[in-house]
Amino acid sequence: MDVVGKDGLDSTHVLAFRRKLTHWYREHARELPWRGVHDPYKTWVSEVMLQQTRVAAVLEHYDRFLKLFPTIIALALAPEDEVLAAWSGLGYYRRARMLHKAAQFVVKELAGKIPGQSDELRKLPGVGEYTCAAIASIAFGESIAVVDGNVERVLLRVTGRAEEATAAGKAFIRVQAGLLVPHKRVAHHSNAAGDHNQGMMELGATVCLPRGPLCLGCPVYDLCATKGEHVTAPKGKQRSQTVAYLLETRKDGARTEVLLERRGDESSLMPGMLELPMLPLDAVEEREPILRVRHSITNTNYYVEIYTAPGMGDKKLRAAIPAARETLSWAGVGRLKELPLTGLARKVLMRMDLMGVAGPESPEMMRDEVRKALRE
DNA sequence: GAGACGTGGAC
DNA sequence: TGTCCAAGTCT
Numbered sequence A: 001m002d003v004v005g006k007d008g009l010d011s012t013h014v015l016a017f018r019r020k021l022t023h024w025y026r027e028h029a030r031e032l033p034w035r036g037v038h039d040p041y042k043t044w045v046s047e048v049m050l051q052q053t054r055v056a057a058v059l060e061h062y063d064r065f066l067k068l069f070p071t072i073i074a075l076a077l078a079p080e081d082e083v084l085a086a087w088s089g090l091g092y093y094r095r096a097r098m099l100h101k102a103a104q105f106v107v108k109e110l111a112g113k114i115p116g117q118s119d120e121l122r123k124l125p126g127v128g129e130y131t132c133a134a135i136a137s138i139a140f141g142e143s144i145a146v147v148d149g150n151v152e153r154v155l156l157r158v159t160g161r162a163e164e165a166t167a168a169g170k171a172f173i174r175v176q177a178g179l180l181v182p183h184k185r186v187a188h189h190s191n192a193a194g195d196h197n198q199g200m201m202e203l204g205a206t207v208c209l210p211r212g213p214l215c216l217g218c219p220v221y222d223l224c225a226t227k228g229e230h231v232t233a234p235k236g237k238q239r240s241q242t243v244a245y246l247l248e249t250r251k252d253g254a255r256t257e258v259l260l261e262r263r264g265d266e267s268s269l270m271p272g273m274l275e276l277p278m279l280p281l282d283a284v285e286e287r288e289p290i291l292r293v294r295h296s297i298t299n300t301n302y303y304v305e306i307y308t309a310p311g312m313g314d315k316k317l318r319a320a321i322p323a324a325r326e327t328l329s330w331a332g333v334g335r336l337k338e339l340p341l342t343g344l345a346r347k348v349l350m351r352m353d354l355m356g357v358a359g360p361e362s363p364e365m366m367r368d369e370v371r372k373a374l375r376e
Numbered sequence B: 001g002a003g004a005c006g007t008g009g010a011c
Numbered sequence C: 001t002g003t004c005c006a007a008g009t010c011t
Helices: A011-028 A040-050 A055-059 A062-068 A072-077 A080-087 A094-109 A129-140 A149-159 A167-180 A192-206 A315-320 A333-338 A343-351 A363-375
Strands: A239-247 A249-252 A255-262 A291-297 A300-308 A328-332
Touching (some): A040 A055, A062 A080, A072 A094, A080 A094, A129 A192, A149 A167, A167 A192
Antiparallel strands (some): A249 A255, A255 A328, A291 A300
Protein backbone atom coordinates (compact mmCIF):
# COMPACT_ATOMS: atom_id res chain seq x y z
CA MET A 1 0.00 0.00 0.00
CA ASP A 2 1.34 3.41 -1.01
CA VAL A 3 1.41 6.22 1.47
CA VAL A 4 -1.15 8.98 1.12
CA GLY A 5 -0.18 11.81 -1.23
CA LYS A 6 -0.42 15.55 -0.74
CA ASP A 7 -3.75 15.68 -2.56
CA GLY A 8 -5.29 13.52 0.12
CA LEU A 9 -6.84 10.09 0.42
CA ASP A 10 -7.91 8.03 -2.59
CA SER A 11 -10.57 5.32 -2.46
CA THR A 12 -8.06 2.55 -1.77
CA HIS A 13 -6.64 4.44 1.19
CA VAL A 14 -10.10 5.16 2.52
CA LEU A 15 -11.15 1.53 2.72
CA ALA A 16 -7.88 0.40 4.27
CA PHE A 17 -7.82 3.26 6.75
CA ARG A 18 -11.37 2.61 7.96
CA ARG A 19 -10.78 -1.09 8.41
CA LYS A 20 -7.48 -0.69 10.27
CA LEU A 21 -8.80 2.08 12.48
CA THR A 22 -11.99 0.25 13.43
CA HIS A 23 -10.08 -2.89 14.30
CA TRP A 24 -7.58 -0.93 16.36
CA TYR A 25 -10.31 0.98 18.18
CA ARG A 26 -12.10 -2.22 19.16
CA GLU A 27 -8.91 -3.45 20.73
CA HIS A 28 -7.57 -0.28 22.31
CA ALA A 29 -10.48 1.99 23.24
CA ARG A 30 -10.14 3.27 26.79
CA GLU A 31 -13.03 2.41 29.03
CA LEU A 32 -14.67 5.72 29.79
CA PRO A 33 -17.98 6.27 31.58
CA TRP A 34 -19.60 7.96 28.56
CA ARG A 35 -18.72 5.08 26.22
CA GLY A 36 -21.35 2.45 25.54
CA VAL A 37 -24.04 4.79 26.83
CA HIS A 38 -27.25 5.01 24.81
CA ASP A 39 -28.68 8.19 26.28
CA PRO A 40 -28.24 11.24 23.99
CA TYR A 41 -28.41 13.54 27.01
CA LYS A 42 -25.40 11.85 28.58
CA THR A 43 -23.49 11.93 25.30
CA TRP A 44 -24.26 15.64 25.05
CA VAL A 45 -23.05 16.33 28.59
CA SER A 46 -19.83 14.41 27.97
CA GLU A 47 -19.13 16.18 24.68
CA VAL A 48 -19.61 19.63 26.16
CA MET A 49 -17.43 18.78 29.15
CA LEU A 50 -14.72 17.45 26.85
CA GLN A 51 -14.47 20.66 24.82
CA GLN A 52 -10.87 21.86 25.28
CA THR A 53 -10.71 19.84 28.47
CA ARG A 54 -8.64 16.81 29.41
CA VAL A 55 -10.30 13.46 29.97
CA ALA A 56 -8.88 13.34 33.51
CA ALA A 57 -10.65 16.58 34.43
CA VAL A 58 -13.94 15.40 32.95
CA LEU A 59 -13.71 12.13 34.87
CA GLU A 60 -13.70 14.14 38.10
CA HIS A 61 -17.02 15.83 37.23
CA TYR A 62 -19.06 13.67 34.86
CA ASP A 63 -20.59 11.15 37.27
CA ARG A 64 -21.40 13.72 39.93
CA PHE A 65 -22.97 16.07 37.39
CA LEU A 66 -25.24 13.30 36.11
CA LYS A 67 -26.13 12.24 39.64
CA LEU A 68 -27.27 15.79 40.35
CA PHE A 69 -28.95 16.22 36.96
CA PRO A 70 -29.82 12.70 35.75
CA THR A 71 -32.13 13.85 32.96
CA ILE A 72 -32.47 16.83 30.69
CA ILE A 73 -35.58 17.80 32.63
CA ALA A 74 -33.69 17.80 35.92
CA LEU A 75 -31.03 20.01 34.35
CA ALA A 76 -33.58 22.37 32.84
CA LEU A 77 -35.35 22.80 36.18
CA ALA A 78 -32.19 23.42 38.22
CA PRO A 79 -31.12 26.95 39.19
CA GLU A 80 -28.10 28.16 37.24
CA ASP A 81 -25.95 28.45 40.36
CA GLU A 82 -26.39 24.74 41.05
CA VAL A 83 -25.24 23.92 37.55
CA LEU A 84 -22.22 26.20 37.94
CA ALA A 85 -21.39 24.64 41.30
CA ALA A 86 -21.33 21.20 39.69
CA TRP A 87 -19.11 22.63 36.92
CA SER A 88 -16.68 24.29 39.37
CA GLY A 89 -13.11 23.39 38.44
CA LEU A 90 -13.86 22.40 34.85
CA GLY A 91 -13.32 25.90 33.44
CA TYR A 92 -15.01 27.65 30.52
CA TYR A 93 -18.10 28.24 32.62
CA ARG A 94 -19.99 29.65 29.66
CA ARG A 95 -20.32 26.03 28.54
CA ALA A 96 -22.35 25.23 31.64
CA ARG A 97 -24.60 28.25 31.18
CA MET A 98 -25.20 27.40 27.53
CA LEU A 99 -25.84 23.73 28.26
CA HIS A 100 -28.35 24.80 30.89
CA LYS A 101 -30.05 27.21 28.46
CA ALA A 102 -30.13 24.58 25.74
CA ALA A 103 -31.69 22.04 28.12
CA GLN A 104 -34.41 24.55 28.97
CA PHE A 105 -35.04 25.16 25.29
CA VAL A 106 -35.34 21.44 24.53
CA VAL A 107 -37.70 20.88 27.45
CA LYS A 108 -39.88 23.90 26.69
CA GLU A 109 -39.94 23.96 22.91
CA LEU A 110 -39.16 20.39 21.87
CA ALA A 111 -41.12 18.49 24.52
CA GLY A 112 -37.86 17.35 26.10
CA LYS A 113 -36.79 15.44 23.01
CA ILE A 114 -33.19 16.06 21.96
CA PRO A 115 -32.96 16.55 18.17
CA GLY A 116 -31.55 13.50 16.38
CA GLN A 117 -30.01 15.30 13.43
CA SER A 118 -26.79 17.30 13.35
CA ASP A 119 -28.29 20.37 11.66
CA GLU A 120 -30.96 20.63 14.34
CA LEU A 121 -28.49 20.05 17.15
CA ARG A 122 -26.29 22.77 15.68
CA LYS A 123 -28.94 25.38 16.51
CA LEU A 124 -28.65 24.77 20.26
CA PRO A 125 -26.51 27.14 22.31
CA GLY A 126 -23.02 25.78 22.96
CA VAL A 127 -23.32 23.19 20.17
CA GLY A 128 -20.93 24.06 17.35
CA GLU A 129 -19.62 22.23 14.29
CA TYR A 130 -17.76 19.64 16.29
CA THR A 131 -20.34 18.93 18.99
CA CYS A 132 -23.36 18.60 16.70
CA ALA A 133 -21.47 16.03 14.61
CA ALA A 134 -20.27 14.19 17.71
CA ILE A 135 -23.74 13.87 19.27
CA ALA A 136 -25.42 13.03 15.96
CA SER A 137 -22.92 10.29 15.11
CA ILE A 138 -22.32 8.82 18.57
CA ALA A 139 -25.85 9.00 19.97
CA PHE A 140 -27.90 8.69 16.77
CA GLY A 141 -25.64 6.92 14.26
CA GLU A 142 -25.68 9.73 11.71
CA SER A 143 -22.96 9.47 9.08
CA ILE A 144 -21.19 12.75 9.68
CA ALA A 145 -17.49 13.30 10.38
CA VAL A 146 -16.22 15.08 13.47
CA VAL A 147 -13.23 17.37 13.17
CA ASP A 148 -11.56 18.24 16.45
CA GLY A 149 -7.92 18.93 17.29
CA ASN A 150 -7.12 15.21 17.26
CA VAL A 151 -8.70 14.53 13.89
CA GLU A 152 -7.00 17.53 12.35
CA ARG A 153 -3.58 16.46 13.61
CA VAL A 154 -4.03 12.86 12.48
CA LEU A 155 -5.13 13.90 8.99
CA LEU A 156 -2.38 16.50 8.58
CA ARG A 157 0.20 13.87 9.40
CA VAL A 158 -1.37 11.10 7.35
CA THR A 159 -1.60 13.30 4.25
CA GLY A 160 1.58 15.26 4.85
CA ARG A 161 -0.27 18.50 4.32
CA ALA A 162 1.26 21.55 6.03
CA GLU A 163 -0.78 23.14 8.75
CA GLU A 164 -2.42 26.37 7.65
CA ALA A 165 -5.03 28.34 9.53
CA THR A 166 -6.88 29.31 6.38
CA ALA A 167 -10.33 28.49 5.06
CA ALA A 168 -8.74 26.29 2.39
CA GLY A 169 -6.68 24.41 4.97
CA LYS A 170 -9.72 23.79 7.15
CA ALA A 171 -11.76 22.73 4.13
CA PHE A 172 -9.14 20.18 3.11
CA ILE A 173 -9.27 18.53 6.51
CA ARG A 174 -13.05 18.55 6.50
CA VAL A 175 -13.12 16.87 3.10
CA GLN A 176 -10.64 14.17 4.15
CA ALA A 177 -12.57 13.47 7.35
CA GLY A 178 -15.78 13.28 5.35
CA LEU A 179 -14.29 10.76 2.93
CA LEU A 180 -13.30 8.49 5.78
CA VAL A 181 -16.49 8.33 7.81
CA PRO A 182 -18.59 5.22 7.01
CA HIS A 183 -21.79 5.94 5.13
CA LYS A 184 -24.49 4.25 7.12
CA ARG A 185 -25.43 1.83 9.81
CA VAL A 186 -24.45 -1.70 8.90
CA ALA A 187 -26.48 -3.50 11.53
CA HIS A 188 -28.97 -2.61 14.18
CA HIS A 189 -26.74 -2.80 17.21
CA SER A 190 -23.66 -1.26 15.65
CA ASN A 191 -22.73 2.34 15.07
CA ALA A 192 -20.09 2.54 12.36
CA ALA A 193 -19.94 6.33 12.12
CA GLY A 194 -19.92 6.94 15.87
CA ASP A 195 -17.24 4.31 16.46
CA HIS A 196 -15.16 5.60 13.55
CA ASN A 197 -15.28 9.16 14.89
CA GLN A 198 -14.36 8.07 18.37
CA GLY A 199 -11.59 5.93 16.91
CA MET A 200 -10.13 8.93 15.08
CA MET A 201 -10.10 10.96 18.28
CA GLU A 202 -8.78 8.08 20.33
CA LEU A 203 -5.93 7.63 17.87
CA GLY A 204 -5.00 11.30 18.18
CA ALA A 205 -5.34 11.28 21.94
CA THR A 206 -3.33 8.15 22.68
CA VAL A 207 -1.01 7.43 19.71
CA CYS A 208 -0.69 10.36 17.32
CA LEU A 209 0.37 12.70 20.12
CA PRO A 210 1.23 16.37 19.48
CA ARG A 211 4.81 15.74 20.59
CA GLY A 212 6.50 12.37 20.37
CA PRO A 213 3.85 10.41 18.48
CA LEU A 214 3.96 6.66 19.18
CA CYS A 215 4.20 5.62 15.53
CA LEU A 216 5.15 2.03 16.26
CA GLY A 217 1.72 1.49 17.78
CA CYS A 218 -0.16 3.19 14.98
CA PRO A 219 -2.69 1.14 12.99
CA VAL A 220 -2.33 3.33 9.89
CA TYR A 221 1.45 3.66 9.93
CA ASP A 222 1.70 2.06 6.47
CA LEU A 223 -0.52 4.73 4.93
CA CYS A 224 0.99 7.68 6.72
CA ALA A 225 2.85 10.23 4.62
CA THR A 226 4.92 11.65 7.46
CA LYS A 227 5.30 8.82 9.99
CA GLY A 228 6.19 11.38 12.62
CA GLU A 229 5.72 14.91 13.77
CA HIS A 230 4.27 17.56 11.52
CA VAL A 231 5.33 21.16 11.77
CA THR A 232 3.29 23.07 14.30
CA ALA A 233 2.82 26.79 14.21
CA PRO A 234 4.56 28.80 16.94
CA LYS A 235 2.28 29.76 19.80
CA GLY A 236 1.82 33.05 21.59
CA LYS A 237 4.01 33.92 24.52
CA GLN A 238 3.09 33.10 28.09
CA ARG A 239 3.03 35.73 30.77
CA SER A 240 3.39 35.58 34.52
CA GLN A 241 1.80 37.62 37.24
CA THR A 242 1.70 37.54 41.03
CA VAL A 243 -1.63 37.94 42.79
CA ALA A 244 -2.65 37.80 46.47
CA TYR A 245 -5.85 36.66 48.15
CA LEU A 246 -7.15 36.77 51.71
CA LEU A 247 -8.20 33.62 53.52
CA GLU A 248 -10.21 34.69 56.53
CA THR A 249 -12.22 32.31 58.69
CA ARG A 250 -14.38 32.79 61.74
CA LYS A 251 -16.23 30.58 64.20
CA ASP A 252 -19.97 30.81 64.58
CA GLY A 253 -20.61 28.35 67.37
CA ALA A 254 -19.58 24.92 66.12
CA ARG A 255 -19.60 26.14 62.55
CA THR A 256 -16.57 27.47 60.67
CA GLU A 257 -17.12 30.10 58.03
CA VAL A 258 -14.91 31.53 55.34
CA LEU A 259 -15.09 34.96 53.74
CA LEU A 260 -15.92 34.90 50.03
CA GLU A 261 -16.43 37.54 47.41
CA ARG A 262 -18.85 37.37 44.50
CA ARG A 263 -17.56 38.46 41.09
CA GLY A 264 -19.61 41.06 39.27
CA ASP A 265 -22.22 39.94 36.75
CA GLU A 266 -20.62 42.28 34.21
CA SER A 267 -17.24 40.62 34.55
CA SER A 268 -16.18 38.89 31.35
CA LEU A 269 -14.26 36.32 33.33
CA MET A 270 -16.34 33.98 35.50
CA PRO A 271 -19.24 36.39 36.17
CA GLY A 272 -21.26 35.75 39.31
CA MET A 273 -18.91 33.15 40.70
CA LEU A 274 -17.40 33.12 44.19
CA GLU A 275 -13.73 33.55 45.04
CA LEU A 276 -11.52 34.63 47.91
CA PRO A 277 -11.26 38.41 48.38
CA MET A 278 -8.29 39.76 46.42
CA LEU A 279 -5.59 41.76 48.17
CA PRO A 280 -3.61 44.56 46.52
CA LEU A 281 0.03 43.53 46.30
CA ASP A 282 1.24 46.61 48.15
CA ALA A 283 -0.81 45.54 51.17
CA VAL A 284 1.14 42.30 51.54
CA GLU A 285 4.65 43.58 51.02
CA GLU A 286 7.20 41.89 53.27
CA ARG A 287 4.68 39.36 54.54
CA GLU A 288 4.90 35.60 54.23
CA PRO A 289 1.92 33.89 52.60
CA ILE A 290 0.55 30.75 54.24
CA LEU A 291 0.23 29.13 50.84
CA ARG A 292 1.60 29.57 47.33
CA VAL A 293 -0.05 27.95 44.31
CA ARG A 294 0.33 28.31 40.61
CA HIS A 295 -2.79 28.87 38.59
CA SER A 296 -2.70 29.36 34.87
CA ILE A 297 -5.42 31.10 32.92
CA THR A 298 -4.99 30.73 29.18
CA ASN A 299 -1.84 32.75 28.46
CA THR A 300 -1.02 33.81 32.00
CA ASN A 301 0.62 31.88 34.80
CA TYR A 302 -0.63 33.36 38.05
CA TYR A 303 1.62 32.89 41.01
CA VAL A 304 -0.91 33.05 43.76
CA GLU A 305 -0.15 33.93 47.37
CA ILE A 306 -2.65 33.32 50.13
CA TYR A 307 -2.56 35.40 53.31
CA THR A 308 -4.48 34.77 56.50
CA ALA A 309 -6.65 37.35 58.20
CA PRO A 310 -4.72 40.13 59.94
CA GLY A 311 -4.00 39.91 63.67
CA MET A 312 -5.25 42.48 66.14
CA GLY A 313 -3.81 45.90 65.55
CA ASP A 314 -2.86 45.07 61.99
CA LYS A 315 -4.42 48.00 60.19
CA LYS A 316 -2.86 47.62 56.79
CA LEU A 317 -4.25 44.24 55.69
CA ARG A 318 -7.57 44.88 57.33
CA ALA A 319 -7.94 48.17 55.51
CA ALA A 320 -7.26 46.45 52.20
CA ILE A 321 -10.59 44.64 52.42
CA PRO A 322 -13.37 47.03 53.46
CA ALA A 323 -15.74 44.96 55.62
CA ALA A 324 -18.68 46.87 54.22
CA ARG A 325 -18.05 45.77 50.64
CA GLU A 326 -21.40 44.34 49.66
CA THR A 327 -20.01 41.61 47.44
CA LEU A 328 -18.53 39.93 50.53
CA SER A 329 -20.28 37.13 52.37
CA TRP A 330 -19.51 34.40 54.88
CA ALA A 331 -20.05 30.80 53.86
CA GLY A 332 -20.11 27.75 56.13
CA VAL A 333 -17.33 25.36 55.17
CA GLY A 334 -19.77 22.43 55.16
CA ARG A 335 -21.45 23.64 52.01
CA LEU A 336 -18.50 25.02 50.08
CA LYS A 337 -18.67 22.29 47.48
CA GLU A 338 -22.22 23.26 46.65
CA LEU A 339 -21.30 26.85 45.81
CA PRO A 340 -20.22 28.15 42.39
CA LEU A 341 -16.59 28.68 43.36
CA THR A 342 -13.92 29.61 40.85
CA GLY A 343 -11.41 26.88 40.20
CA LEU A 344 -8.74 28.80 42.07
CA ALA A 345 -10.89 29.35 45.17
CA ARG A 346 -11.81 25.69 45.12
CA LYS A 347 -8.18 24.67 44.82
CA VAL A 348 -7.05 26.87 47.71
CA LEU A 349 -9.88 25.75 50.00
CA MET A 350 -9.15 22.11 49.18
CA ARG A 351 -5.45 22.66 49.82
CA MET A 352 -6.23 24.25 53.18
CA ASP A 353 -8.44 21.27 54.03
CA LEU A 354 -11.58 23.36 54.31
CA MET A 355 -13.58 21.39 51.74
CA GLY A 356 -13.04 17.93 53.15
CA VAL A 357 -16.08 18.24 55.36
CA ALA A 358 -18.76 15.68 54.55
CA GLY A 359 -21.46 17.11 52.34
CA PRO A 360 -25.17 16.38 52.04
CA GLU A 361 -26.14 12.72 51.71
CA SER A 362 -28.34 12.97 48.66
CA PRO A 363 -28.83 15.19 45.61
CA GLU A 364 -32.12 16.38 47.12
CA MET A 365 -30.43 17.43 50.34
CA MET A 366 -27.71 19.06 48.30
CA ARG A 367 -30.20 21.11 46.36
CA ASP A 368 -31.81 22.25 49.60
CA GLU A 369 -28.40 23.23 50.91
CA VAL A 370 -27.64 25.24 47.81
CA ARG A 371 -30.95 27.07 47.87
CA LYS A 372 -30.39 27.94 51.51
CA ALA A 373 -26.87 29.13 50.78
CA LEU A 374 -27.91 31.30 47.88
CA ARG A 375 -30.70 33.00 49.81
CA GLU A 376 -28.26 34.37 52.34
C1' DG B 1 -10.98 36.05 11.60
C1' DA B 2 -8.76 36.92 15.72
C1' DG B 3 -9.42 37.16 20.57
C1' DA B 4 -11.70 35.70 24.79
C1' DC B 5 -12.74 32.12 27.63
C1' DG B 6 -10.25 28.05 32.70
C1' DT B 7 -7.74 24.53 34.31
C1' DG B 8 -4.02 21.37 35.73
C1' DG B 9 -0.66 18.05 34.19
C1' DA B 10 3.54 17.02 31.79
C1' DC B 11 8.09 18.17 30.94
C1' DT C 1 7.56 32.67 38.88
C1' DG C 2 8.82 28.46 31.90
C1' DT C 3 5.94 26.55 28.09
C1' DC C 4 2.52 23.90 25.99
C1' DC C 5 -1.93 22.45 25.44
C1' DA C 6 -7.03 19.18 25.66
C1' DA C 7 -12.99 15.73 22.30
C1' DG C 8 -14.44 24.17 20.78
C1' DT C 9 -17.78 27.99 20.72
C1' DC C 10 -19.04 32.57 20.47
C1' DT C 11 -18.47 37.29 19.14
